[in-house]
Amino acid sequence: MGMMAHTASPDLDVDHERSLDAQPPSSWQTVVWNDPVNLMSYVSHVFRTYFGFDAATAHRLMMAVHHDGHAVVARGPREVMEAHTQAMHDYGLWATVRKDPS
Template sequence: MPDLDAETDRALSEQPPSTWQTVVWNDPVNLMSYVTHVFRSYFGFDAPTAHRLMLAVHHDGHAVVARGPREVMEAHTQAMHDFGLWATVRKDPA
């Protein structure tokens, strides 16, 4: 008789880990220059990347600024809150 626990463990270990996103949302308070500064200082983005993401927040209403394990995305989201930005965690649809 097959070991069902071993089969389940193997099936779970073969699946890729869940990926989550940190999403920063547009708000009526923060200046675009400040959002760019936060993206550069916290995430370490270069100036063009930080500027592009800030423009996505401004024009599209939001931008995905990070992807990874849920716990890490929750930490990024809390950091964005600490900077005064609106941010959420969501499951990566990809």
Template sequence: MAGLATPDLDADLERDTSSMPPASWQTVVWNDPVNLMSYVTHVFRSYFGFDAATAHRLMLSVHHDGHAVVARGPREVMEAHTQAMHDYGLWATVRKDPA
């Protein structure tokens, strides 16, 4: 197959990936008809260590907007946070950060 270009594999390996930001993910907590607002605030304070004002603001976002992004970071960490929210009885998912 003369005339076909072959990729330069060494050039691909030498490409600088350190300037590329790591993929960011989100833990999203969703509103549910079961948990009290005070309980959601308590979970945010005890698990994430948020101060009272931040936990309350995030809880109100869950209540009024239907969801709140409570954490951003590597996928594995966001999956652990999501599992923890499930363990507390909250509805939560992981999604890719659109930013």
């Protein structure tokens, strides 16, 4: 029995598969929302403690939460943003994950 030559199908072309793998993973955001419970100083403390932000960055983000109603505090893969969101819940803050619109 002879060997049959393999003919590549355009639908299964290896280059096509590589181009799919080369696309960057979609980006997600952790958003912290304003609430009527937590003090501004506590929100800044959480941002510094959990995310490691310096005082100025933590204060700027806290002020965005306070004045704008929310702030994006992190961007990255969905699983990481979900972990950040759960951590914010553990600290008593309101937070959600959303797809990065950019």
